[in-house]
Amino acid sequence: xxxxxxxxxxxxxxxxxxxxxxxxxxxxxxxxxxxxxxxxxxxxxxxxxxxxxxxxxxxxxxxxxxxxxxxxxxxxxxxxxxxxxxxxxxxxxxxxxxxxxxxxxxxxxxxxxxxxxxxxxxxxxxxxxxxxxxxxxxxxxxxxxxxxxxxxxxxxxxxxxxxxxxxxxxxxxxxxxxxxxxxxxxxxxxxxxxxxxxxxxxxxxxxxxxxxxxxxxxxxxxxxxxxxxxxxxxxxxxxxxxxxxxxxxxxxxxxxxxxxxxxxxxxxxxxxxxxxxxxxxxxxxxxxxxxxxxxxxxxxxxxxxxxxxxxxxxxxxxxxxxxxxxxxxxxxxxxxxxxxxxxxxxxxxxxxxxxxxxxxxxxxxxxxxxxxxxxxxxxxxxxxxxxxxxxxxxxxxxxxxxxxxxxxxxxxxxx
Amino acid sequence: xxxxxxxxxxxxxxxxxxxxxxxxxxxxxxxxxxxxxxxxxxxxxxxxxxxxxxxxxxxxxxxxxxxxxxxxxxxxxxxxxxxxxxxxxxxxxxxxxxxxxxxxxxxxxxxxxxxxxxxxxxxxxxxxxxxxxxxxxxxxxxxxxxxxxxxxxxxxxxxxxxxxxxxxxxxxxxxxxxxxxxxxxxxxxxxxxxxxxxxxxxxxxxxxxxxxxxxxxxxxxxxxxxxxxxxxxxxxxxxxxxxxxxxxxxxxxxxxxxxxxxxxxxxxxxxxxxxxxxxxxxxxxxxxxxxxxxxxxxxxxxxxxxxx
Numbered sequence: 001x002x003x004x005x006x007x008x009x010x011x012x013x014x015x016x017x018x019x020x021x022x023x024x025x026x027x028x029x030x031x032x033x034x035x036x037x038x039x040x041x042x043x044x045x046x047x048x049x050x051x052x053x054x055x056x057x058x059x060x061x062x063x064x065x066x067x068x069x070x071x072x073x074x075x076x077x078x079x080x081x082x083x084x085x086x087x088x089x090x091x092x093x094x095x096x097x098x099x100x101x102x103x104x105x106x107x108x109x110x111x112x113x114x115x116x117x118x119x120x121x122x123x124x125x126x127x128x129x130x131x132x133x134x135x136x137x138x139x140x141x142x143x144x145x146x147x148x149x150x151x152x153x154x155x156x157x158x159x160x161x162x163x164x165x166x167x168x169x170x171x172x173x174x175x176x177x178x179x180x181x182x183x184x185x186x187x188x189x190x191x192x193x194x195x196x197x198x199x200x201x202x203x204x205x206x207x208x209x210x211x212x213x214x215x216x217x218x219x220x221x222x223x224x225x226x227x228x229x230x231x232x233x234x235x236x237x238x239x240x241x242x243x244x245x246x247x248x249x250x251x252x253x254x255x256x257x258x259x260x261x262x263x264x265x266x267x268x269x270x271x272x273x274x275x276x277x278x279x280x281x282x283x284x285x286x287x288x289x290x291x292x293x294x295x296x297x298x299x300x301x302x303x304x305x306x307x308x309x310x311x312x313x314x315x316x317x318x319x320x321x322x323x324x325x326x327x328x329x330x331x332x333x334x335x336x337x338x339x340x341x342x343x344x345x346x347x348x349x350x351x352x353x354x355x356x357x358x359x360x361x362x363x364x365x366x367x368x369x370x371x372x373x374x375x376x377x378x379x380x381x382x383x384x385x386x387x388x389x390x391x392x393x394x395x396x397x398x399x400x401x402x403x404x405x406x407x408x409x410x411x412x413x414x415x
Numbered sequence: 416x417x418x419x420x421x422x423x424x425x426x427x428x429x430x431x432x433x434x435x436x437x438x439x440x441x442x443x444x445x446x447x448x449x450x451x452x453x454x455x456x457x458x459x460x461x462x463x464x465x466x467x468x469x470x471x472x473x474x475x476x477x478x479x480x481x482x483x484x485x486x487x488x489x490x491x492x493x494x495x496x497x498x499x500x501x502x503x504x505x506x507x508x509x510x511x512x513x514x515x516x517x518x519x520x521x522x523x524x525x526x527x528x529x530x531x532x533x534x535x536x537x538x539x540x541x542x543x544x545x546x547x548x549x550x551x552x553x554x555x556x557x558x559x560x561x562x563x564x565x566x567x568x569x570x571x572x573x574x575x576x577x578x579x580x581x582x583x584x585x586x587x588x589x590x591x592x593x594x595x596x597x598x599x600x601x602x603x604x605x606x607x608x609x610x611x612x613x614x615x616x617x618x619x620x621x622x623x624x625x626x627x628x629x630x631x632x633x634x635x636x637x638x639x640x641x642x643x644x645x646x647x648x649x650x651x652x653x654x655x656x657x658x659x660x661x662x663x664x665x666x667x668x669x670x671x672x673x674x675x676x677x678x679x680x681x682x683x684x685x686x687x688x689x690x691x692x693x694x695x696x697x698x699x700x701x702x703x704x705x706x707x708x709x710x711x712x713x714x715x716x717x718x719x720x721x722x723x
Contacts (some may be wrong), residue, residue: 119687153476223585224560231688265673271590272672280552284559286589399476403689410684414676415498 064157064186064327067134071333076108078331079338080137082321083113085191087354097347105341107334112137118146125326129155134328138335141190145232147322148180148396156186156324163336164188167343174388175320175360179247180396187322188339191295192358194380194391195233195317198292202306203285211312212241215289216264226281226290227261229273231409232394234261236317237291246317246394251401258408265412273413282307294380295357309380315390318358352381469696479692491697495681499705502677505592505667506660509599513607513656514649516600521611521648522641526620539608547602551669554598558588558670590672598666606655614648615641650717658706678702 079098086095098109115121121142128135129150142150150156161168167188175189199209207220215225216238227234236246238257249257264270271287279296281287283304292309300307325335341347342361349367352359353375359368359382369376379387397405469487473479492499524535542550557564565588568574577583582593618641626636642649664679678698685695 123687149475223587223590268584270673277552277669280555284556284561286555286560286587399474403474403691406689407691410681410689412673413684414673415680415684 064154064325065132066157066332067328067330069332070330074331075106075334076110076331077138077334077338078110078112078136078329079139079335080112080114081141081190082115085113085141085321085355086111087351097342097350100347101338101341105337107337109338115141118143122146122149129153129327132327134330135326137326138329138331139338140324140326141321142324143193144178144180144320144322145394145397145402147187147324148178149399149402150324150326151181151186152399155327157327157329157332158185159188159325159339160333160336163333164340164343166340170343170345170348170361170363172360172362172388174318174383174391178320178393178396181322187324188343189320189360190323190342191355192318192320192360194294194358194383195228195237195291195319196294196297196309196311196380197237197289198282198297198300198307198309199289200282200285200287200306201308203288205288207288209289209310211314212237212291216241216260216269221288222267222269223271224286224288225264225270226278226287227270227273228278228291229275229413231406232319233293233317234273234291235405235409236392236394237312240314240317240392241312243314246392248395251404254405255408258412261412295355298356298378298380311387311390315392318391318393320360356381358383465696465699468692469700471693475690484693487693487697488701491694492701495678495698498676498678498681499701501675502661502679502702503705503709505596505599505675505677506657506663508596509603509660510607510653510657512596512600513604514653517604517607517611517652518649521608521615524608524612525615525618536612539605542605548665548669551598551602551665554594554601554670555589558594560587560589564588589670590675592671592675594670595667595675595677598670599660599663602663602666603656603660606659607652610651610655611645611648614645618644646717650714653713654710658710661706662702 087097088094089096095111098111102108121140125135125137125140147156167184171184171188175192177183181187197209197212197215203224204221207218209215209218209221215221232246235254235257238261239246239249239253242253242257242260244253244257261270272281274281274290276293276296278287278290278292279300282290282292283300285306294309297307297309301309323339325332329335342351345361345363345367348359348361349364349371352361352364352368353371356375358380365376365382368382375381383391467481468479470481470483470485471479472482472484472487520535520539524532524539528535556562559565565574565586568588569586574583574586574588577593578585582596583591588594588597622640622644623636626640631639661677662679664677664683667675667677667680682695682698682702685691685698
């Protein structure tokens with residue numbers, strides 16, 4: 001009899017595991033909780049008696065706090081990014097696009113992959129930013145809702161448009177005017193992340209799925225549907241399914257969406273709310289259908305022909321990971337030059353060919369076709385007009401809304 | 416002529432070995448210092464901060480001030496008591512399962528394994544060589560809906576029974592309470608086996624012989640001699656399993672569903688997602704207090720002074 005080997009994970013599953021626990025944006029690790037809570041606790045400031053440990057108010061200085069710019073004398077820039085979010089060569093250690101940048105400008109890039117999770121990273125840099133100190137980073141990449149929070153708190157610097165000519169010209173229209181940073185005064189997108197519906201043809205076994213409603217209501221899928229722990233993606237898709245615009249919804253709309261989801265949870269329709277680890281459930285067929293991030297689906301499809309995705313007629317959510325320059329960063333001009341560099345078609349194409357997310361740069365198609373014809377024609381990487389028209393973003397939330405909404409969503413997921 | 420030699424002056428009393436004794440007096444404290452500092456920085460201070468956080472109010476923008484808002488505790492408890500109850504139930508079930516599985520194995524290693532003893536010990540410890548998360552994820556593959564385990568359980572109608580008991584739902588094991596309890600049991604089993612083994616291994620085999628000589632049947636020997644002497648191991652094993660299992664959130668997150676969330680999941684989401692630090696801190700304190708009370712009662716009841 002053939003031995004059943006549960007521990008031997010396929011390449012796709014291993015990748016999913018890695019993504020999930022090392023670089024997942026919804027990743028959850030014991031360490032992340034410990035680290036973030038320790039940071040949170042340290043942020044409570046001031047030793048001694050209980051009464052002495054209030055947390056100081058965030059210094060909300062609109063426009064950010066610059067430090068003296070050392071870009072001229074120190075030809076370097078410190079770039080903090082997520083793991084596996086940059087092109088690498090065959091050796092796996094060098095980043096060709098970054099090296100090309102250094103060759104051209106003489107600016108050395110200290111590239112660190114130290115962002116594993118938005119919430120965790122926020123806990124990590126919060127004490128320094130709240131105290132008005134340098135974080136030691138010139139560029140950080142954070143998902144738009146966290147970018148919006150940092151802008152709201154006045155913890156990032158305003159960009160100098162004269163250093164960003166390519167970025168200004170080549171940024172896709174889709175990403176030009178997020179309501180949390182109109183006209184891109186503080187941030188530029190690194191990559192876009194589309195949320196779509198993915199399904200496993202084998203596990204569906206002929207059941208037809210066209211909309212999120214099918215996932216939430218079809219009794220044949222009971223206990224085999226997955227949703228995301230990322231509140232904006234799950235609620236955003238639900239709002240779209242209810243013909244509401246996630247860019248303009250009210251608190252009542254939000255409650256209605258939560259109630260709609262709650263009904264599905266109560267029926268036992270939803271198996272689990274997941275972070276990046278949905279990929280394992282989907283490939284194994286434990287999820288027949290689920291909400292998924294398009295960048296993952298591109299990779300999963302390549303490994304498993306049963307995996308398919310669909311974009312509901314009601315539309316899909318697109319979020320972005322944004323490039324930001326934190327307060328007191330020492331090399332602001334160098335950082336801006338690096339941001340601008342990634343909006344040139346050639347480096348943008350090289351990056352897109354490697355990391356399969358939505359490329360926010362216009363005019364990349366020809367360059368990308370030279371590297372990888374399939375990628376250039378994949379609407380998940382370079383969305384065409386029809387795709388772009390269906391893309392929606394979640395509106396920015398005030399601090400009170402954020403807490404209230406996250407709390408309601410947490411209750412929905414059981415905690 | 417007699418010369419009276421003067422009596423030699425009384426030799427001065429040998430000087431008290433004071434310096435070494437003083438050093439000796441301080442040595443234990445010096446040796447304790449690293450541990451104490453460690454505890455101070457990584458335990459005492461965080462506890463103080465947490466206590467402070469739990470009675471603060473405010474927001475990220477306006478900062479948090481200590482307002483002695485103790486109502487947070489009551490609100491947290493009334494909101495999340497189901498998760499507390501569930502955590503205790505799951506952890507207790509896992510602890511009992513660990514004891515039932517671990518005791519025979521520890522007994523075997525201590526008394527019957529002979530030259531296999533080291534090998535079996537290595538097998539018990541070997542899972543620690545890989546990450547906790549990877550091992551828990553492997554369970555998702557083992558218990559997958561289409562996998563052989565679930566298929567077999569389904570064919571034997573075991574799942575009908577467990578579903579009737581409310582431990583599983585439908586034809587699946589994953590994303591049910593059963594999966595979470597099994598995950599907890601699996602992950603904490605070595606913490607049960609190791610103290611049990613050390614306790615059992617210390618029992619003098621001659622006591623068994625003596626019991627035998629006194630016409631005790633093997634079951635009586637176990638009941639009257641072995642088990643009572645292994646009590647320290649049972650107590651410390653159950654504590655080492657129960658305490659971390661109560662606060663665990665990884666198993667509930669990966670193997671569970673929305674209705675199996677434990678208090679660890681609530682604290683995690685309050686701290687990181689909702690950013691309601693006071694509630695998260697209050698929940699942590701309630702959990703600590705609850706565990707402390709339960710453990711105290713348990714140790715009183717089991718009447719063991721020396722653990723291991």
